[in-house]
Amino acid sequence: MGKVVAVTGNEAVANALRQADPDVCSLYPITPQTDIVQRFSSFVANGVVQTELLNAESEHSAMSAAIGASAAGGRVVTATSSQGLALMWEMLHIASGMNLPIVMPLVNRALSAPLNIHGDHSDGMGARDTGWVQLWSESAQEAYDNTIMAFRVAEHADIRLPVMVCMDGFIVSHSIARMEYLGDEEVKNFIGPYQTVNPLLDMEHPKSFGPLILTDLYHEYKRLQHEIMGRVKNVVLQVSDEFEKLSGRKYGLFESYRLDDADIALVILNSAAGTSKDVVDELRDKGIKAGLLKPRLFRPFPYEEIGKALKHLKAVCVMDRADSFGGYGPMFMEISSAMYQADGNGKRPKLINKIYGLGGRDYMPSDARQVLLELNEIAGGAPVTAVKEYIGVRE
Amino acid sequence: MKKWTELVPGAVVLEAGSSAKFKTGSWRTFRPEWLQENCIQCLMCWLYCPDMAVKVADGKMTGFDYDYCKGCGVCAKECPGKQGKKAIIMKPEGK
Numbered sequence: 173m174g175k176v177v178a179v180t181g182n183e184a185v186a187n188a189l190r191q192a193d194p195d196v197c198s199l200y201p202i203t204p205q206t207d208i209v210q211r212f213s214s215f216v217a218n219g220v221v222q223t224e225l226l227n228a229e230s231e232h233s234a235m236s237a238a239i240g241a242s243a244a245g246g247r248v249v250t251a252t253s254s255q256g257l258a259l260m261w262e263m264l265h266i267a268s269g270m271n272l273p274i275v276m277p278l279v280n281r282a283l284s285a286p287l288n289i290h291g292d293h294s295d296g297m298g299a300r301d302t303g304w305v306q307l308w309s310e311s312a313q314e315a316y317d318n319t320i321m322a323f324r325v326a327e328h329a330d331i332r333l334p335v336m337v338c339m340d341g342f343i344v345s346h347s348i349a350r351m352e353y354l355g356d357e358e359v360k361n362f363i364g365p366y367q368t369v370n371p372l373l374d375m376e377h378p379k380s381f382g383p384l385i386l387t388d389l390y391h392e393y394k395r396l397q398h399e400i401m402g403r404v405k406n407v408v409l410q411v412s413d414e415f416e417k418l419s420g421r422k423y424g425l426f427e428s429y430r431l432d433d434a435d436i437a438l439v440i441l442n443s444a445a446g447t448s449k450d451v452v453d454e455l456r457d458k459g460i461k462a463g464l465l466k467p468r469l470f471r472p473f474p475y476e477e478i479g480k481a482l483k484h485l486k487a488v489c490v491m492d493r494a495d496s497f498g499g500y501g502p503m504f505m506e507i508s509s510a511m512y513q514a515d516g517n518g519k520r521p522k523l524i525n526k527i528y529g530l531g532g533r534d535y536m537p538s539d540a541r542q543v544l545l546e547l548n549e550i551a552g553g554a555p556v557t558a559v560k561e562y563i564g565v566r567e
Numbered sequence: 568m569k570k571w572t573e574l575v576p577g578a579v580v581l582e583a584g585s586s587a588k589f590k591t592g593s594w595r596t597f598r599p600e601w602l603q604e605n606c607i608q609c610l611m612c613w614l615y616c617p618d619m620a621v622k623v624a625d626g627k628m629t630g631f632d633y634d635y636c637k638g639c640g641v642c643a644k645e646c647p648g649k650q651g652k653k654a655i656i657m658k659p660e661g662k
């Protein structure tokens with residue numbers, strides 16, 4: 173049975189990992205993720221889970237060990253943040269290229285330099301091309317739910333891919349919020365026993381992982397990887413449907429908030445979406461038709477579905493909590509692509525891009541209000557003065 | 568050549584011992600040559616060869632398998648030979 177609790181995002185995710193009872197957890201602590209692996213280590217020490225814990229000497233080694241354990245045939249988890257994810261970079265590609273269903277909570281944190289431990293999306297956005305599935309989470313509840321669903325998505329026979337579950341550092345990872353745990357048995361039944369595919373430890377059938385593949389076949393293997401990534405959307409929807417039956421909580425590829433009859437909207441990830449929804453309500457009360465779209469599945473990116481959901485709007489602002497220096501914000505590039513392909517009978521919304529909240533800078537209702545009011549003017553015919561702009565910055 | 572639809576996801580090689588099909592000998596620029604008269608049959612060459620390219624029959628070194636020998640020279644370096652005279656020397660390939 174479900175249980176209502178007041179916990180931090182990290183505690184919620186650590187409990188999701190406990191309920192999944194993985195075979196192996198390789199770990200290296202890094203703020204603000206440390207709390208997850210510390211709690212999980214206590215579960216191991218107290219015999220609450222059967223997991224074999226591997227303390228690695230770096231995140232590169234933690235991911236390498238996860239890859240080895242997963243290829244061997246185990247259900248494997250690890251977790252990281254920021255520089256840790258950056259250090260894993262080459263191994264992330266190996267995990268996905270080998271189709272290893274590793275589950276990894278990523279507590280989003282800014283990248284150095286300058287050194288900063290607070291929440292932004294630079295780490296996760298930097299990993300968008302690694303072949304991992306990415307699920308993003310607004311709250312402790314969503315991070316917990318996504319972590320549980322991540323096992324089903326990763327281990328699904330149609331894909332077998334590693335999944336990263338993103339949540340905002342400190343804002344969610346360290347803030348106490350009301351949420352609901354599922355029962356241990358319920359989660360166990362939902363996730364099910366681990367099914368191995370071509371495990372290395374099957375001594376009767378020796379095999380090799382990581383062969384050298386040159387010009388003769390590499391291109392074909394990448395074509396296959398592209399094909400498998402294309403199946404993820406359906407798997408996520410199917411798993412989310414089943415999860416709704418269990419929990420009563422509904423998840424899709426993204427969340428639409430007051431979008432159907434809206435003229436203007438924000439596209440925004442994770443915790444800042446919560447603040448923005450309040451401001452959308454406030455403007456609705458004043459007669460401004462505002463809405464919001466919060467992506468959940470960022471890789472693979474659901475271009476057609478998001479294009480469809482936004483094409484009727486007059487003006488949209490894509491809010492990026494990360495920058496691609498010398499380019500637009502990473503999510504803006506995706507939304508622009510989605511809108512270019514969307515069939516809007518020659519009409520498409522005006523698009524602008526705001527960079528906000530880097531290095532944990534607070535995102536206030538006043539920021540959302542300012543952007544929505546600017547959108548309202550653009551929708552009314554005012555010209556777009558700058559496509560990409562920083563907000564909440566001292567000028 | 569296989570099409571992408573025929574490949575095993577994750578590039579897992581399901582066939583055991585398939586590396587025998589991959590002939591690494593074509594990489595060689597130097598080839599080891601065995602001077603039997605200097606050989607004391609210590610099998611250090613067999614022990615050190617990273618490519619299992621030293622042929623051994625009935626516990627005795629009998630020569631090299633040039634299909635797989637990459638010409639790294641480890642065997643020649645490790646070979647103690649007889650009274651300071653090497654039983655393996657490296658020669659430029661093609662000469």
Ligand code: SF4
Pocket residue numbers: 599615616617618619620621631635636637638639640641642643
């Ligand atoms: S040259 Fe290298 S690969 Fe060839 S036999 Fe000697 S040790 Fe083996």
Ligand code: SF4
Pocket residue numbers: 601605606607608609610611612613628642645646647648649654655
């Ligand atoms: S290492 Fe030299 S001496 Fe020893 S078996 Fe090989 S060739 Fe003969």
